[in-house]
Amino acid sequence: MSEPAFIGLDAGGTRTRGVLLVGKGRVTSLARPTDGRSEESVLRALLDVIRDLREYAGRLGVSPLGLGVGIAGYIDHERGVVTESPNLPLRDLPLRDLLGRETGLPTVVDNDANCAALAENRLGAGRGCRHQVHLTLGTGIGGGIIIGGELYRGASGSAAELGHIIVLEGGPQTACGHGGCLEALASGSAVEREAKLLMEEGWMPLGVKVKGSELNAADVAAAARAGDPAARTLWERMGHFLGVGMACIINALNPERLTLSGGLTEAWDLFSEPMMEGVSRHAVPLSFEAVRILTSELGDWGGAIGAAILSAEAAH
Amino acid sequence: MSEPAFIGLDAGGTRTRGVLLVGKGRVTSLARPTDGRSEESVLRALLDVIRDLREYAGRLGVSPLGLGVGIAGYIDHERGVVTESPNLPLRDLPLRDLLGRETGLPTVVDNDANCAALAENRLGAGRGCRHQVHLTLGTGIGGGIIIGGELYRGASGSAAELGHIIVLEGGPQTACGHGGCLEALASGSAVEREAKLLMEEGWMPLGVKVKGSELNAADVAAAARAGDPAARTLWERMGHFLGVGMACIINALNPERLTLSGGLTEAWDLFSEPMMEGVSRHAVPLSFEAVRILTSELGDWGGAIGAAILSAEAAH
Numbered sequence: 001m002s003e004p005a006f007i008g009l010d011a012g013g014t015r016t017r018g019v020l021l022v023g024k025g026r027v028t029s030l031a032r033p034t035d036g037r038s039e040e041s042v043l044r045a046l047l048d049v050i051r052d053l054r055e056y057a058g059r060l061g062v063s064p065l066g067l068g069v070g071i072a073g074y075i076d077h078e079r080g081v082v083t084e085s086p087n088l089p090l091r092d093l094p095l096r097d098l099l100g101r102e103t104g105l106p107t108v109v110d111n112d113a114n115c116a117a118l119a120e121n122r123l124g125a126g127r128g129c130r131h132q133v134h135l136t137l138g139t140g141i142g143g144g145i146i147i148g149g150e151l152y153r154g155a156s157g158s159a160a161e162l163g164h165i166i167v168l169e170g171g172p173q174t175a176c177g178h179g180g181c182l183e184a185l186a187s188g189s190a191v192e193r194e195a196k197l198l199m200e201e202g203w204m205p206l207g208v209k210v211k212g213s214e215l216n217a218a219d220v221a222a223a224a225r226a227g228d229p230a231a232r233t234l235w236e237r238m239g240h241f242l243g244v245g246m247a248c249i250i251n252a253l254n255p256e257r258l259t260l261s262g263g264l265t266e267a268w269d270l271f272s273e274p275m276m277e278g279v280s281r282h283a284v285p286l287s288f289e290a291v292r293i294l295t296s297e298l299g300d301w302g303g304a305i306g307a308a309i310l311s312a313e314a315a316h
Numbered sequence: 317m318s319e320p321a322f323i324g325l326d327a328g329g330t331r332t333r334g335v336l337l338v339g340k341g342r343v344t345s346l347a348r349p350t351d352g353r354s355e356e357s358v359l360r361a362l363l364d365v366i367r368d369l370r371e372y373a374g375r376l377g378v379s380p381l382g383l384g385v386g387i388a389g390y391i392d393h394e395r396g397v398v399t400e401s402p403n404l405p406l407r408d409l410p411l412r413d414l415l416g417r418e419t420g421l422p423t424v425v426d427n428d429a430n431c432a433a434l435a436e437n438r439l440g441a442g443r444g445c446r447h448q449v450h451l452t453l454g455t456g457i458g459g460g461i462i463i464g465g466e467l468y469r470g471a472s473g474s475a476a477e478l479g480h481i482i483v484l485e486g487g488p489q490t491a492c493g494h495g496g497c498l499e500a501l502a503s504g505s506a507v508e509r510e511a512k513l514l515m516e517e518g519w520m521p522l523g524v525k526v527k528g529s530e531l532n533a534a535d536v537a538a539a540a541r542a543g544d545p546a547a548r549t550l551w552e553r554m555g556h557f558l559g560v561g562m563a564c565i566i567n568a569l570n571p572e573r574l575t576l577s578g579g580l581t582e583a584w585d586l587f588s589e590p591m592m593e594g595v596s597r598h599a600v601p602l603s604f605e606a607v608r609i610l611t612s613e614l615g616d617w618g619g620a621i622g623a624a625i626l627s628a629e630a631a632h
Contacts, residue, residue, distance in 0.1 A: 074602055083602065131471050145568075147463055154570025155447050156606035165564040166598055168485045169557065178598050241485065248481040252461075252568060254470025282482055282494050286390055286399070290472035 005062040006315070007053050007105070008308025009046055010070045010112055010301075013087030013139075017301060018049035020057055020064065021308035025123050028056060029301055034088070042088050043098065050103055066315050067105040068307030069095060070115035072142065077157045080109045086140060086175065108307075108314050112136070114151055114160065115306030116261055116296075117144020122309050124297035125259040132257045133249050134296075135162060136303075137242075137264035140174075141183040145253065151310075163187065167244045185241035188217040188264050194234050195220050205231055221267040232270065239271030243278020250283040250291055261296030268295060321378040322631070323369050323421070324624025325362055326386045326428055326617075329403030329455075333617060334365035336373055336380065337624035341439050344372060345617055350404070358404050359414065366419055382631050383421040384623030385411060386431035388458065393473045396425045402456060402491065424623075424630050428452070430467055430476065431622030432577055432612075433460025438625050440613035441575040448573045449565050450612075451478060452619075453558075453580035456490075457499040461569065467626075479503065483560045501557035504533040504580050510550050511536050519546055537583040548586070555587030559594020562609070566595065570603040577612030584611060 003023040010017045013036060020028040032049055035041035050067065057064050073085030080096020082088075100107040117126070117134035126132040130149050136142040143162025145152040153159050163183035171180025174189065184190055195205070195215045204210070207226025208219045215223070223231035246258060264271075280288060298305055319339040326333045329352060336344040348365055351357035366383065373380050389401030396412020398404075416423040433442070433450035442448040446465050452458040459478025461468040469475050479499035487496025490505065500506055511521070511531045520526070523542025524535045531539070539547035562574060580587075596604060614621055 074600075143568075147468065152463065152569075154603065154606070155572040156570060156602055158600060158602035158606070159568065159570035161567040161570075161600045161603065164567045164598070164600055165481070166560050167482050169483050169560050181598075244482050244485050248564065249568070251477040251480045252459075252475065252565070253468075254472060254475035254477075256471040282480070282497075284390075284474060284477045284480055286472055286474035287470065287477065290470070290474070 002062045004312065004315075005057055005064045006308040006312045007050060007064045007067045008070070008115070008304045008306065008311065009049060009068070010115065010303030010307060011042060011046060011088065012072065012112070016045045016049050017304040018053050019301060019304040019308055020053045021305065021312065022060065022062055027301070027305060028053070029304065036088055039089055039093060042090060046099065047102060064105060066311035067099060067103060067107045068115070068309070068311035069099065069107065069109045070112035070303040070307040071095070071109065072112045072140070074158060075109055075111045077108070077110050077153060080107065082109065106311070106315065108310050110307065110310055111142065111144070111160075112303040113142030114144040114153070115304070115310060116142075116298075116302035117146055117160075117259075117306065118151055118309050119298050119302040119306030120259045120261070120296055121146045121149070123305065124302065125294040126257050129256045131253065131255045132259065133162070133253060133255045134259045134261070135246075137187065137260060137262035139188045141187045162245070162249060165245060165248055167241055167248065182241065182245035186238050186245060191217045191220050191234055191238055194237070195231075198230055203230055217264060217267070221270060224267075224270050235267060235270035236274045239274035240278045242271065243275040244282055246275070246293070247279050247282030250279065250287045254287040255291055258291055258293045259296055260293070261299060261302050263300075265295050318378045320628065320631075321373055321376075321380045322382045322384065322624040322628045323366060323380045324384045324386070324431070324620045324622065324627065325365060326431065326619030326623060327358060327362060327404065328388065328428070332361045332365050333620040334369050335617060335620040335624055336369045337621065337628065338376065338378055343617070343621060344369070345620065352404050355405055355409060358406060362415065363418060380421060382627035383415060383419060383423045384431070384625070384627035385415065385423065385425045386428035386619040386623040387411070387425065388428045388456070390474060391425055391427045393424070393426045393469060396423065398425065422627070422631065424626050426623065426626055427458065427460070427476075428619040429458030430460040430469070431620075431626060432458075432614075432618035433462055433476075433622065434467055434625050435614050435618040435622030436575045436577070436612055437462045437465070439621065440618065441610040442573050445572045447569065447571045448575065449478070449569060449571045450575045450577070451562075453503065453576060453578035455504045457503045478561070478565060481561055481564055483557055483564065498557065498561035502554050502561060507533045507536050507550055507554050510553070511547075514546055521547055533580060533583070537586060540583075540586050551583055551586035552590045555590035556594045558587065559591040560598055562591070563595050563598030566599040566603045566607055571607055574607055574609045575612055576609070577615060577618050579616070581611050
């Protein structure tokens with residue numbers, strides 16, 4: 001008999017990633033651009049990736065038994081509905097039932113950061129941990145909480161909105177409207193917002209070509225590495241507030257491990273020191289001693305891998 | 317056969333409360349002043365209360381089967397050790413073993429806010445909830461988290477230090493050293509600190525007799541009810557920051573219920589409105605809709621009742 005196989009998808013704003021998980025952790029992956037113009041175009045991208053992965057599974061001689069999908073936003077995991085997504089034009093979409101019907105596969109849908117947390121817990125930087133918190137640091141900040149070795153979803157499936165804990169009440173706003181939340185201070189969009197403000201005041205960052213009045217977070221990282229003092233300060237500030245937010249999470253949940261993934265971790269050299277300083281200043285000593293802080297082992301693929309694991313665990 | 321009975325104690329800075337829990341919820345209670353001069357005097361107060369409760373149990377014809385003790389501070393529940401207490405001169409004290417030896421009863425020790433959370437979950441304002449968070453609002457702010465119907469203690473027993481989540485990084489300090497934490501902004505000591513600052517600037521609160529340059533929180537409440545605008549503003553500010561902290565907890569944990577106890581809840585009429593405004597502004601909508609916010613049903617006795625329940629549940 002062939003090994004069990006599951007498909008996992010992570011539908012991001014710019015890219016749809018897919019993996020085929022075979023057995024206990026062999027993974028094949030592929031990615032395609034997401035066409036985010038409409039609900040239909042997003043669904044088409046998902047179905048294209050599923051078709052390609054099934055074809056590939058056929059060549060391996062395995063037949064996928066289930067499908068998991070991770071999506072940024074508010075997901076009603078119980079009913080399989082995408083309530084709202086910040087990056088995709090989906091609202092109150094019964095994605096589980098739609099994809100289940102199209103593919104004939106048992107389907108589960110969850111928040112992408114929940115999926116990433118599960119993947120790190122099962123196969124990555126949180127392996128073997130009973131209590132773990134995962135943060136995804138990208139344009140926004142997402143969170144996933146593992147308690148007793150299982151994803152913790154809360155009373156109505158909306159737990160772990162850790163980008164929206166407030167660390168500087170009255171501080172800068174984001175699209176979400178929660179002034180001073182972690183996402184408003186330590187996400188990619190926060191770094192970009194602050195860089196833009198500096199440029200409006202006449203800042204010319206060292207070592208990067210400026211397009212208009214906006215820099216992306218990678219540009220700000222390049223400028224910092226080229227020695228630009230203002231860019232370095234932006235990353236120090238980002239790291240500091242990230243550390244404060246992590247200390248809040250550590251004080252509330254006393255996890256064994258706190259893991260971090262997402263595009264922003266590429267600037268680890270620029271923010272990890274002030275981050276650790278913020279954590280050690282604000283975490284209560286017993287909990288600080290108990291936690292290990294690690295970057296992801298699965299990187300950008302954590303969401304899709306976790307979606308496949310979710311599907312595999314639902315099948316048991 | 318007589319009904320099972322358990323003794324619960326809550327050793328506070330000024331008072332030691334004790335209860336005898338008989339059957340599924342019949343409670344007899346008594347309190348004595350805590351003599352906090354030394355480790356010995358604290359232990360003596362505990363043993364005095366235990367003796368009186370056993371005497372009372374004898375008259376009821378029941379014999380206590382176990383003892384639970386709740387204490388403010390860092391408690392190593394696993395080993396039964398009081399690591400550190402803010403209000404009592406106890407440090408690295410193996411209280412479980414000491415009291416177990418003295419009384420001959422199986423003994424458990426836990427943080428007082430954990431005990432209060434358990435009591436509200438089993439017999440009070442959180443009855444029937446799977447996921448609940450409890451806050452004790454007194455001189456300091458303590459927290460207890462119930463997940464899946466059980467106390468959540470974290471990786472090293474120090475979870476739920478919810479007074480030490482940071483809501484205003486860089487804000488006022490407390491004894492704990494965590495500037496801008498919830499305790500520094502929304503506890504009794506925060507209200508008293510702000511009142512003292514105002515008095516140093518010449519404020520004369522309406523309707524209360526001033527002793528020296530300090531008012532306690534009850535005085536500030538009396539002044540606010542007498543119509544003093546500065547006192548009213550202090551409670552509004554306290555309520556606002558409490559609401560911000562509660563929103564953080566709600567966003568992280570998506571509880572069914574958030575319950576509140578402690579002396580400060582006597583000023584509920586003065587702070588609950590700005591508190592709810594802070595919660596609704598900062599909680600993510602799905603989690604806000606799912607949570608009910610209630611004051612305690614067991615009041616100041618929650619800690620002792622919870623300690624007795626902890627002992628009873630440990631016996632099963």
